[in-house]
Amino acid sequence: MLIVLGQVAPGYTVLAVLILIGLIVVALTGIRIIQPYEQGLWVVLGKYRGKKNPGFNWVYPLISQVVKLDLRTQVLDVPRQEVITKDNSPTNVDAVIYLRVVTPEKAFFEVTNYRHATIALAQTTLRSIVGDMDLDEILYNRDRINHRLRDILDEATTAWGVRVESVEIREVDPVGRVKAAMEEQTSAERERRAAILRADGQKRAAILSAEGEKRSRILQAEGVRTAQVLEAEGRRVAQILERQGEAQGLRILALGGATLDQKSLTVLSLDALKKLGEGPATKMVIPYEVTSLLKSAAQYMHAGSQEPPRESSTVRELEQVIGDAERVLGRIPSPDDLTRTLEDIEKQAADETARAEALAAGAAEKTKLEP
Numbered sequence: 001m002l003i004v005l006g007q008v009a010p011g012y013t014v015l016a017v018l019i020l021i022g023l024i025v026v027a028l029t030g031i032r033i034i035q036p037y038e039q040g041l042w043v044v045l046g047k048y049r050g051k052k053n054p055g056f057n058w059v060y061p062l063i064s065q066v067v068k069l070d071l072r073t074q075v076l077d078v079p080r081q082e083v084i085t086k087d088n089s090p091t092n093v094d095a096v097i098y099l100r101v102v103t104p105e106k107a108f109f110e111v112t113n114y115r116h117a118t119i120a121l122a123q124t125t126l127r128s129i130v131g132d133m134d135l136d137e138i139l140y141n142r143d144r145i146n147h148r149l150r151d152i153l154d155e156a157t158t159a160w161g162v163r164v165e166s167v168e169i170r171e172v173d174p175v176g177r178v179k180a181a182m183e184e185q186t187s188a189e190r191e192r193r194a195a196i197l198r199a200d201g202q203k204r205a206a207i208l209s210a211e212g213e214k215r216s217r218i219l220q221a222e223g224v225r226t227a228q229v230l231e232a233e234g235r236r237v238a239q240i241l242e243r244q245g246e247a248q249g250l251r252i253l254a255l256g257g258a259t260l261d262q263k264s265l266t267v268l269s270l271d272a273l274k275k276l277g278e279g280p281a282t283k284m285v286i287p288y289e290v291t292s293l294l295k296s297a298a299q300y301m302h303a304g305s306q307e308p309p310r311e312s313s314t315v316r317e318l319e320q321v322i323g324d325a326e327r328v329l330g331r332i333p334s335p336d337d338l339t340r341t342l343e344d345i346e347k348q349a350a351d352e353t354a355r356a357e358a359l360a361a362g363a364a365e366k367t368k369l370e371p
Contacts, residue, residue: 030061034068039104041067051104069104073165076115078122082175089135092173097122097153098166106161114160118153122167125152135174142169219360226352237345241338 033056034040040052043065052059052066059066080094099118101107107114129145129152130138138145146167154164174182 026061030058030064032057032059032066034066037070037072038068039071039101041069041104041108043067048105048109067108069101069107071101071104073098073100074115076119076122078119078126080171081123081127083127083130085130085135085138086132087134090175091130091135091138092171092175093126093130093138094170095122095126095149096168096170097164098168099157099162099164101161102163103161106159111160114157114162117160118157118162118164121156122149122153125149138172142172145169219356222359223356226356230349230352233348234345237341241341 032040032052034052034054036054038054040057042049042052042057042059044060045063049064057066076097076099078095078097080092083091083093085091097118101114111117126145126149129148133141133145146169149169150164150167153167157164173179
């Protein structure tokens with residue numbers, strides 16, 4: 001008996017070891033590791049037992065099921081589909097959905113596959129929304145379509161424990177013939193705008209050109225008027241100075257000749273006659289008779305009749321007859337007076353030039369400021 005027991009004992013040991021290993025393996029199958037972004041649902045023999053949090057979890061082996069749901073924002077592509085718009089324009093439309101699982105129990109138990117269900121619902125809803133809008137409205141009101149689509153999907157998926165965060169229309173692509181018609185329409189619209197801009201530019205250019213010509217003529221007329229005024233003023237001053245010079249010369253000549261006696265006048269007359277004779281002219285005009293000149297010369301030489309010599313008049317004697325010489329002939333201007341007169345003329349001309357330049361600058365500035 002002892003021999004039999006001694007022979008059987010090793011077999012039991014092996015069996016016990018195998019059973020122990022099996023139990024350990026079974027126990028290890030009950031270990032579940034939940035990631036930080038996941039939520040586990042624990043089901044035992046078809047009965048929901050609760051949620052499992054991220055980290056290490058142990059459940060009943062062999063009879064337990066742990067379903068892991070991703071709680072991160074998920075991106076779903078809505079397949080491209082052809083939609084007929086309200087104005088009967090075939091258009092290809094696709095979209096992108098951003099959703100998140102907020103209630104894992106509903107996302108698993110209330111719908112078979114919440115991703116597929118959401119995509120199918122988005123397709124039908126997108127087709128319905130786009131079908132009620134014109135093509136131009138779809139192209140220019142994508143935000144409106146996005147918000148409306150998001151509201152409809154979010155309301156429908158709330159029962160599934162899913163929240164639709166955002167919906168974006170990715171592409172609106174009309175079919176070939178519609179796109180060609182749109183391109184022709186866009187080209188015609190741009191040509192129309194270009195024609196309007198060209199016409200407006202030509203109108204503005206004509207207005208500015210006419211305004212510039214008008215201002216140029218005004219400035220030119222102003223310049224001509226100023227020049228004429230200055231020229232007239234210059235001629236007036238020149239005539240005054242010229243006549244004043246002649247008067248002063250006659251005054252000086254009169255004052256200087258007042259003291260000449262008859263003999264001096266005779267010598268000067270003979271000298272003038274000599275100069276006339278030396279000229280190349282064949283005709284001479286004598287302002288008085290030659291006989292008178294010769295008679296005066298004879299008297300000077302005491303060759304003619306002895307007439308008493310005539311005394312020359314003095315300045316005092318002339319003033320007794322015609323009055324004070326300073327009062328009659330006027331004051332002789334000094335060189336300083338003439339210099340001041342010329343400076344006044346130059347200053348007036350400079351002032352007129354500055355005023356014309358200021359008017360031109362003001363007109364140019366006004367032209368720049370005008371639209």
